[in-house]
Amino acid sequence: MTQTFHERLSALDAIFLDLENETAAMHVGVVLLFDAKPLTLDSGGLDMERITKYTLAALDTMPRYRQRLAWVPGFAHPVWVEDGRFNINFHLRHTRLPLPGDERMLKRLVGRLFSQRLDRSRPLWEFWIVEGIENDQFALVGKAHHCMVDGVAGVGLIEALLQMTPVVTEKEPSSWTPRPAPTRRQLLRAEVKHRIDGxxxxxxxxxxxxxxxxxxxxxxxxxxxxxxxxxxxxxxxxxxxxxxxxxxxxxxxxxxxxxxxxxxxxxxxxxxxxxxxxxxxxxxxxxxxxxxxxxxxxxxxxxxxxxxxxxxxxxxxxxxxxxxxxxxxxxxxxxxxxxxxxxxxxxxxxxxxxxxxxxxxxxxxxxxxxxxxxxxxxxxxxxxxxxGPPLRLYMLGAELKAMYPLVPIPPTQNLxxxxxxxxxxxxxxxxxxxxxxxxxxxxxxxxxxxxxxxxxxxxxxxxxxxxxxxxxxxx
Amino acid sequence: MTQTFHERLSALDAIFLDLENETAAMHVGVVLLFDAKPLTLDSGGLDMERITKYTLAALDTMPRYRQRLAWVPGFAHPVWVEDGRFNINFHLRHTRLPLPGDERMLKRLVGRLFSQRLDRSRPLWEFWIVEGIENDQFALVGKAHHCMVDGVAGVGLIEALLQMTPVVTEKEPSSWTPRPAPTRRQLLRAEVKHRIDGxxxxxxxxxxxxxxxxxxxxxxxxxxxxxxxxxxxxxxxxxxxxxxxxxxxxxxxxxxxxxxxxxxxxxxxxxxxxxxxxxxxxxxxxxxxxxxxxxxxxxxxxxxxxxxxxxxxxxxxxxxxxxxxxxxxxxxxxxxxxxxxxxxxxxxxxxxxxxxxxxxxxxxxxxxxxxxxxxxxxxxxxxxxxxGPPLRLYMLGAELKAMYPLVPIPPTQNLxxxxxxxxxxxxxxxxxxxxxxxxxxxxxxxxxxxxxxxxxxxxxxxxxxxxxxxxxxxx
Incomplete structure (x- = not known):
């Protein structure tokens, strides 16, 4: 058998799962606005194939983005295991703003996306590539669960996607083989050991x-x-x-x-x-x-x-x-x-x-x-x-023009x-x-x-x- | 106090909740293709305001679409209660196909939408209005949980939206006031009575x-x-x-x-x-x-x-x-x-x-x-x-050109x-x-x-x- 893998969530990370309820989604988020020209195909659409390959290569340094939750039996403590069914097309989504594609429409879309909770049975993040924004822009709307990243670490994948020059360096995504999750028994044994050591x-x-x-x-x-x-x-x-x-x-x-x-x-x-x-x-x-x-x-x-x-x-x-x-x-x-x-x-x-x-x-x-x-x-x-970074950044040659962050609100907070x-x-x-x-x-x-x-x-x-x-x- | 409201799910309806798991979403669905011209604004986009008002008016005859799940304590049996926080903009979503907007892109979007499970804390349906489909078409992609509708009843709301002539008759949506959900104690009492009668x-x-x-x-x-x-x-x-x-x-x-x-x-x-x-x-x-x-x-x-x-x-x-x-x-x-x-x-x-x-x-x-x-x-x-209906149908004057249905698959079925x-x-x-x-x-x-x-x-x-x-x- 291959080596199994799991990693325990810290207590603070796990708390963000418990605090999430029907009204309060607990993901952090960000809206990045880019100049669309360098990534626009002749058809007028964005080169999603290239963006997808580029994102996959970035994931190679960020294993958490291909992991999903599992639970230690008895303790109900969450752990990360590798998602054998990871499918980038579920997480990296491609859409277009309805016409006329103005800022008001973008804010409305982002409000709706941030109202939707992440699916807990899959890696806890979504990136939405939004075409058709006025002044020839596109947006990357990112969501990641707070149990997986804090505000600073949340920038991790975004940072891995951004470069300091418009000159593009692209890596080939490596072939990724998920390690199997441990059995319930193995999870239980590891948790007990962790607590005794603790x-x-x-x-x-x-x-x-x-x-x-x-x-x-x-x-x-x-x-x-x-x-x-x-x-x-x-x-x-x-x-x-x-x-x-x-x-x-x-x-x-x-x-x-x-x-x-x-x-x-x-x-x-x-x-x-x-x-x-x-x-x-x-x-x-x-x-x-x-x-x-x-x-x-x-x-x-x-x-x-x-x-x-x-x-x-x-x-x-x-x-x-x-x-x-x-x-x-x-x-x-x-x-x-x-x-x-x-x-x-x-x-x-x-x-x-x-x-x-x-x-x-x-x-x-x-x-x-x-x-x-x-x-x-x-x-x-x-x-x-x-x-954040004090210098101008680029993604695949496209200049990052603005980035608006999202902090989640608890169930009793309006802003x-x-x-x-x-x-x-x-x-x-x-x-x-x-x-x-x-x-x-x-x-x-x-x-x-x-x-x-x-x-x-x-x-x-x-x-x-x-x-x-x-x-x-x-x- | 106002009169409370709840309605019990039948056992068969409830089973579709139990059968749903991390890999098998249990919603039925449909893709409707319309001629976009009659609903296109001068800006080039669709008249979402009109579509929203029209859908709201249709909901007046379909109370289930403003109801969400609640659970009888102890029995864990689901009931429907009215969603005091119903927000049409969460359920009726507006998006646009990335360029070039061909059939392949529409199928890809629909595949993704049907892969996403419905949020169980809200009324169990989503309608996606998709602009920007080739040959001047738009799509309505509908999802409703199988616990709420079967294939025939699933057509209910769609039927309420469709008319047999291109001549539009519009109703004003009525002002809807949700009745409060019963207390846990009331739910429990009703469930026990139901079982004794049964x-x-x-x-x-x-x-x-x-x-x-x-x-x-x-x-x-x-x-x-x-x-x-x-x-x-x-x-x-x-x-x-x-x-x-x-x-x-x-x-x-x-x-x-x-x-x-x-x-x-x-x-x-x-x-x-x-x-x-x-x-x-x-x-x-x-x-x-x-x-x-x-x-x-x-x-x-x-x-x-x-x-x-x-x-x-x-x-x-x-x-x-x-x-x-x-x-x-x-x-x-x-x-x-x-x-x-x-x-x-x-x-x-x-x-x-x-x-x-x-x-x-x-x-x-x-x-x-x-x-x-x-x-x-x-x-x-x-x-x-x-x-389905043997006659040509219209929504707000837009001709319905095609409708492709979706049946959910259980966790062991590929097609x-x-x-x-x-x-x-x-x-x-x-x-x-x-x-x-x-x-x-x-x-x-x-x-x-x-x-x-x-x-x-x-x-x-x-x-x-x-x-x-x-x-x-x-x-």
Missing amino acids: LRKLSYFGPRIRENFLGVARVLQSGMKAGPESPFTAPDISPYRRFDWTSFDLDEVKAVKRSLGGTINDVVVATTTAAIRRFLEARDLDVDSMEGFRAFLPVSTRKTSGGPTGNQVAMLLAELPVSEPDPLERLKKVIAVTTKLKKESNQTAGAELLEDVADLTTKRLILDISREAIKRHAYNVVVTNIP GIALFSYNGELYWGFNGDWEGFPDLHEFVETLEASFEEYKQLAAASAPEASAGPRPDLSG | LRKLSYFGPRIRENFLGVARVLQSGMKAGPESPFTAPDISPYRRFDWTSFDLDEVKAVKRSLGGTINDVVVATTTAAIRRFLEARDLDVDSMEGFRAFLPVSTRKTSGGPTGNQVAMLLAELPVSEPDPLERLKKVIAVTTKLKKESNQTAGAELLEDVADLTTKRLILDISREAIKRHAYNVVVTNIP GIALFSYNGELYWGFNGDWEGFPDLHEFVETLEASFEEYKQLAAASAPEASAGPRPDLSG
């Missing part, structure tokens, strides 16, 4: 664990405080999503930060806070009563760019000063909050350990805690900011905001519940207006602030 | 039941005999499907039947038998050893065109004379088999009763029997022939054949496993050649046979 390790690290538990307790305590009621949370969202986007010039964001203070992320959080405030005010809601309006800011704990895929994320909960009417004061308060959070480093360390403990014993605890935090609206909105920086732009992707957040586009416009305000304030105080080596006065 | 009814009909059980036993006995091994069955199929089609002129089929004998269905079964024989021969397989090659012919037991939706189907197992080399002898043998089956009317009556008994007591029995029959390859291929007659044509839809039946298109060509042979044989003996009132010598 308990040994746990008792060895005993003292360190106790110390770190204090950090964990702090996170949990703040996590259990309910945020204020607002249109951003709901007792129960719908299964349908709207997806919208915008982008900011990164130099303009930097100019604001140079002129008014803080980091790029502080400007992002302050702009988001301003948008939330305006949005609530436009609905005649009392912003002063929104004390404790919290954003969940996932932070990557990944140490190297290589290493394991899956989730390496810690959670930071930041109180947003939505009741602060003055934009400059608001930014100052945001800077104070994020600086304080960064100092409390055991928050992240704690979260990392929580993961270790959960993995070694049972994921029940961390799952219950996560569920409880979600139910109690421990936070009002997710804002995740993923640093998730994800950011991605690329080639001098900051791309925002907004994942809103169809029913609970019907005015998503209005929110995006409000956010743009809020940034405009910061830009003007920065320009007003620019002469002294932008005295650096490369002054930016263009925006 | 047991009473069962003892009352005791004598009739015993008599009918003899019929059932006969079906089961023949159902347990394994068919021969061939490329048409497999221990385990893949989750992916190919979909292909062809169509025959109904007048030509009638000419064959008039000249050579039998019914339209006999000609269909004989042609299929001939195609299977040729297909096996081309693969150097010993057709003489294919004794007992059986086709499963679902027969509708529906009495009226109105009445309940859901499954009202009985099963007929017909031995196909694949080892018979002579086409005329083959047709004669097919006629003998179907005539005999029709006489054994308790076969159908038995199957009907099996359904009653299963519904009244437990569906476990009938499920185990079905599973066993599938595992043992009690039959080698499914051939289902659904009589399902469904037929639909419409406006003087006989439309064949072939549902093949991607891996186990890669040469599906070859099979379709073989089938066309087999019919050509019957046509020529009929023409040769035509002078005396077609002396009826309306001789057909055109084909």
Whole structure:
């Protein structure tokens, strides 16, 4: 017999399977917009044969994309096994936008695609190649289950598809032979061994664990405080999503930060806070009563760019000063909050350990805690900011013109905001519940207006602030 | 509180949920091809707003399409409840074929769509409106779960969308308010009552039941005999499907039947038998050893065109004379088999009763029997022939030019054949496993050649046979 293969999901990875339900799909996603010319055939369509071969070659370095879930009997713990029936044509899908192919139609398609859950009996990803987008563009809409990738690792396959020059280097896909999955008995034996080894390790690290538990307790305590009621949370969202986007010039964001203070992320959080405030005010809601309006800011704990895929994320909960009417004061308060959070480093360390403990014993605890935090609206909105490549990228010679990320929302959240920086732009992707957040586009416009305000304030105080080596006065 | 609503699935309906697994999706389907002109906007795209409104109005008479599954606690029996979150845009999907938009691309899209299982947390149907098909056509690709409709009832919504004239009559969709689902406790109470009532009814009909059980036993006995091994069955199929089609002129089929004998269905079964024989021969397989090659012919037991939706189907197992080399002898043998089956009317009556008994007591029995029959390859291929409308039909003024049906295949079957007659044509839809039946298109060509042979044989003996009132010598 050939060598069997399986790999255990970490407890944190597995939790994203448990958190997914009928209304809350748990995949991350991205919309990439490309210049279509270099990949267009004489027939007018895209060269899918070439894209397929190219994607297959990229998969050779990303084994997870040809693996599917299996379950350890008795423990009901998920493992990855190789999918003997992997068929690239099921995962890499080819479609065309209905006419006229404008941005509104693309957003509508993406909203529907992100509303559809992935099929758990197959490798947990889909790429949709969308032809027929105005201005001679095509899109790659990517989905991958959060149990398989986090925001940073999710970029893995996309990164493997992208190149830094328009000069194309193509590899032949290798011939892939799936290794058989172990028997139920073998799976059970491996799981028991894993748990016994784990308990040994746990008792060895005993003292360190106790110390770190204090950090964990702090996170949990703040996590259990309910945020204020607002249109951003709901007792129960719908299964349908709207997806919208915008982008900011990164130099303009930097100019604001140079002129008014803080980091790029502080400007992002302050702009988001301003948008939330305006949005609530436009609905005649009392912003002063929104004390404790919290954003969940996932932070990557990944140490190297290589290493394991899956989730390496810690959670930071930041109180947003939505009741602060003055934009400059608001930014100052945001800077104070994020600086304080960064100092409390055991928050992240704690979260990392929580993961270790959960993995070694049972994921029940961390799952219950996560569920409880979600139910109690421990936070009002997710804002995740993923640093992307600063240079222009290409796929098979086609220039990547924009990339809008998607963060999934839990069953009690109406809005998730994800950011991605690329080639001098900051791309925002907004994942809103169809029913609970019907005015998503209005929110995006409000956010743009809020940034405009910061830009003007920065320009007003620019002469002294932008005295650096490369002054930016263009925006 | 408002009145709650729920409706129990029949045992037979529920079985299609249980039979569905990771590799075998259990939806029926259809591909409708329309002339696109009457629904094309100035932008070149289809008038989706109008199609959506029109579909919504049709749903008003088909409540099942706004209902989703719920489960009776303890019994795990499914019921229908109204989907308070019904969103037409999730079910009625708009897409466009990649360029060049030829038939091959449409078949590829349809194969992919039919490979995707329906989301069980929502109403169990999808309609895909596909723009951009060559010769200025558009397609409606429909999927509905077999637990919700059988082949005949599946046509319900399609029928509600179609009209007999190009003159359009449009209705306003009514405003629909979902009734709440009952509580778990209410569901449980209703289920217990249903079962007690059922047991009473069962003892009352005791004598009739015993008599009918003899019929059932006969079906089961023949159902347990394994068919021969061939490329048409497999221990385990893949989750992916190919979909292909062809169509025959109904007048030509009638000419064959008039000249050579039998019914339209006999000609269909004989042609299929001939195609299977040729297909096996081309693969150097010993057709003489294919004794007992059986086709499963679902027969509708529906009495009226109105009445309940859901499954009202009985099963007929017909031995196909694949080892018979002579086409005329083959047709004669097919006629003998179907005539005999029709006489054994308790076969159908038995199957009907099996359904009653299963519904009244437990569906476990009938499920185990079905599973066993599938595992043992009690039959080698499914051939289902659904009589459709003989007249030209329209949707919002757009002429319906073709309709290809899909029958789902169980986890051990490589090919399902469904037929639909419409406006003087006989439309064949072939549902093949991607891996186990890669040469599906070859099979379709073989089938066309087999019919050509019957046509020529009929023409040769035509002078005396077609002396009826309306001789057909055109084909």
